[in-house]
Amino acid sequence: MAVLTERPAAPVRRRDRGARTLVNRFLGYAVLVFFALVFLYPFVIQLGNSLKTQEGAAANPLSPFPDPLTFAGFERIFAGTNFPLWLGNSLLVTVLVTLGRVFFDSLAGYALARLRFRGRAGLFAAVIAVMAVPGVVLLIPKFLVLNQLGIYNSYAGLIVPLIADAAGVFIMKQFFESIPVSVEEAARIDGASVFRTFWSVVLPMARPALITLTILSFQGSWNEFPHSLVSVQDPHLFTLPRGLADLVSGSLGKGTQYPLKLGAALLATIPVAVLFMIFQRYFVRGANEGADKG
Amino acid sequence: MATDALAAPATTPAGSPRRKGGIRGNENVTGWLFVAPVIVIVGLFVLLPILMALWVSLTDWNGQGSPFTGKVPFVGADNYTRLFTEEGLARRDFMTSIRNNIYYVAIVVPAQTALALGLALVVNNRMLKGKGFFRSAFYFPSVTSSVAISVVFLFLFANSGAVNQLLGLFGIDGPQWFSDARGVLHLLLGTVGVDNPPAALTDGGPFGLTWWDWLAGPSVGMVSIICLVIWTTSGTFMLMYLAALQNVPVALDEASTLDGATRWQRFRHVTLPMIKPTTFLVLTLGLIGSWQVFDQVYVMSQGEPAKTTLTPAYLSYRTAFRDFDYGRGAAISFVLFLIIILLTLVQRRIMADRDEPRRRWWRRTGEGS
Numbered sequence: 001m002a003v004l005t006e007r008p009a010a011p012v013r014r015r016d017r018g019a020r021t022l023v024n025r026f027l028g029y030a031v032l033v034f035f036a037l038v039f040l041y042p043f044v045i046q047l048g049n050s051l052k053t054q055e056g057a058a059a060n061p062l063s064p065f066p067d068p069l070t071f072a073g074f075e076r077i078f079a080g081t082n083f084p085l086w087l088g089n090s091l092l093v094t095v096l097v098t099l100g101r102v103f104f105d106s107l108a109g110y111a112l113a114r115l116r117f118r119g120r121a122g123l124f125a126a127v128i129a130v131m132a133v134p135g136v137v138l139l140i141p142k143f144l145v146l147n148q149l150g151i152y153n154s155y156a157g158l159i160v161p162l163i164a165d166a167a168g169v170f171i172m173k174q175f176f177e178s179i180p181v182s183v184e185e186a187a188r189i190d191g192a193s194v195f196r197t198f199w200s201v202v203l204p205m206a207r208p209a210l211i212t213l214t215i216l217s218f219q220g221s222w223n224e225f226p227h228s229l230v231s232v233q234d235p236h237l238f239t240l241p242r243g244l245a246d247l248v249s250g251s252l253g254k255g256t257q258y259p260l261k262l263g264a265a266l267l268a269t270i271p272v273a274v275l276f277m278i279f280q281r282y283f284v285r286g287a288n289e290g291a292d293k294g
Numbered sequence: 295m296a297t298d299a300l301a302a303p304a305t306t307p308a309g310s311p312r313r314k315g316g317i318r319g320n321e322n323v324t325g326w327l328f329v330a331p332v333i334v335i336v337g338l339f340v341l342l343p344i345l346m347a348l349w350v351s352l353t354d355w356n357g358q359g360s361p362f363t364g365k366v367p368f369v370g371a372d373n374y375t376r377l378f379t380e381e382g383l384a385r386r387d388f389m390t391s392i393r394n395n396i397y398y399v400a401i402v403v404p405a406q407t408a409l410a411l412g413l414a415l416v417v418n419n420r421m422l423k424g425k426g427f428f429r430s431a432f433y434f435p436s437v438t439s440s441v442a443i444s445v446v447f448l449f450l451f452a453n454s455g456a457v458n459q460l461l462g463l464f465g466i467d468g469p470q471w472f473s474d475a476r477g478v479l480h481l482l483l484g485t486v487g488v489d490n491p492p493a494a495l496t497d498g499g500p501f502g503l504t505w506w507d508w509l510a511g512p513s514v515g516m517v518s519i520i521c522l523v524i525w526t527t528s529g530t531f532m533l534m535y536l537a538a539l540q541n542v543p544v545a546l547d548e549a550s551t552l553d554g555a556t557r558w559q560r561f562r563h564v565t566l567p568m569i570k571p572t573t574f575l576v577l578t579l580g581l582i583g584s585w586q587v588f589d590q591v592y593v594m595s596q597g598e599p600a601k602t603t604l605t606p607a608y609l610s611y612r613t614a615f616r617d618f619d620y621g622r623g624a625a626i627s628f629v630l631f632l633i634i635i636l637l638t639l640v641q642r643r644i645m646a647d648r649d650e651p652r653r654r655w656w657r658r659t660g661e662g663s
């Protein structure tokens with residue numbers, strides 16, 4: 001490039017361009033900082049106001065500084081609501097769903113990528129078709145099935161329907177196809193069974209895809225709301241999003257107790273936020289994976 | 295580029311000539327065993343439910359007992375005609391929800407696409423540092439819980455909330471967001487002196503809503519939900535644009551600069567055509583996603599004020615689980631399903647058409663550089 005830009009007119013133009021670059025840079029940063037505020041300040045407000053008194057939050061909601069500072073909101077979260085219970089349920093659901101998805105989706109993805117069996121092409125087409133089914137239209141249908149199977153309002157109803165998903169199968173299949181066959185072939189010739197080869201040769205090579213899938217599943221099931229809405233009714237089976245929604249629309253009513261509500265929402269956000277900070281590039285990969293499947 | 299690398303091997307034939315003989319003998323059984331758990335789960339909780347709901351949408355089931363016994367009255371297409379042709383509250387509510395969602399889509403999709411592209415262009419600027427931080431900052435809202443974020447926005451848009459306090463700094467008296475059912479278009483007409491609707495528009499209109507109602511625009515309450523959604527989704531789409539922008543060859547940009555193209559010309563005639571497939575993807579994913587808005591409505595407004603934030607997704611839920619009219623609720627779901635599937639098919643069709651020339655283009659530049 002450097003060679004190309006050396007042209008006769010360069011000296012005049014370059015000084016000109018230098019000034020313009022500076023202005024551009026300044027404008028660029030101004031835009032970035034402005035939008036960083038737009039995207040992050042709501043979280044700052046959330047934190048600040050969760051530490052205020054109710055009056056303080058109502059009087060000056062824009063300020064991030066609690067004055068006076070109080071932990072009353074958080075104390076009431078733990079003493080006055082079922083928060084610890086929701087947290088426990090969310091953890092249980094998330095861990096089981098994530099384990100289930102990682103295991104079952106890899107198994108199916110591997111079969112679709114590598115094993116030759118009758119009906120494979122049709123199955124893959126079905127996976128693609130199922131990915132297009134929008135979740136919200138399944139609200140009533142899912143309730144019907146859970147009801148019919150007798151697992152409505154139980155942990156089974158909360159967990160089992162989520163432990164495998166088409167998008168995860170797709171991600172794993174695509175990944176398995178991108179790694180060379182030769183290693184597995186060698187293992188197979190040495191006499192290892194298909195499952196053995198999959199478990200101890202292929203899976204260890206699939207670490208990046210497994211991490212992506214783990215993160216997507218964790219985030220998805222931790223934040224999952226509509227499914228818990230139609231699968232359980234008993235407050236003892238509420239997950240965090242369900243409990244939060246109940247807190248806002250139900251038991252406490254609107255317009256009151258903002259420090260408590262904001263604090264509870266904040267606590268529910270922290271696990272995914274921490275995960276995001278550590279495994280950011282896998283989140284990015286997951287987002288673009290989503291683009292690819294569309 | 296990463297996506298292409300993943301997709302490319304898919305086009306090669308499944309089995310190489312080496313794959314023959316004894317060790318492959320039992321792959322038929324093993325293959326089915328490997329996919330069996332996924333088939334059972336997806337079959338039981340995605341496919342079977344769809345069939346069951348299709349049946350329920352043709353009945354009058356009220357939630358008592360099983361819907362699959364002879365006792366449940368079969369009503370044929372009644373639940374569907376109530377949505378489209380029969381005068382009544384059912385049609386009024388459904389058409390109101392369709393209207394609300396159309397305005398919602400009409401604002402959310404262009405706004406989030408433009409914002410995503412704008413942010414991606416700035417973040418992609420080669421002269422700026424700290425891109426990683428800004429990229430994360432813009433993307434972070436997308437990964438958080440929709441319910442938790444809705445709680446935060448309820449507070450931000452409260453009557454004495456942060457948004458109104460901010461507006462107050464500029465001397466603007468903010469509205470009571472969640473109890474203001476006035477349509478934005480009506481408000482705009484009000485500013486030019488049209489306070490009372492012309493009689494021609496209130497006399498009648500399609501599907502039981504007057505023309506005046508159809509032309510209300512999103513309500514003030516809906517605007518707050520629109521803001522929330524644009525804020526949470528732009529980051530994801532920005533990432534898609536960033537991936538696309540990183541594939542635009544720098545040489546092309548430099549060449550057009552030397553040819554004397556202005557920044558706008560370069561954007562309009564070089565960058566924009568190069569990222570056209572991504573724009574298309576972002577637009578259609580946005581369209582598909584924004585017909586599914588549910589969580590935010592559930593937490594923030596429950597369809598209020600005056601049903602102006604009712605969406606088909608939320609209406610189907612409410613009809614079934616609050617009014618116990620499961621038949622009509624399921625019928626609404628199916629109409630929504632049809633809308634979304636139609637959009638998806640259009641998208642896949644056009645993406646498939648575009649994919650071929652695009653692949654070839656990558657390959658050519660790959661060889662050239």
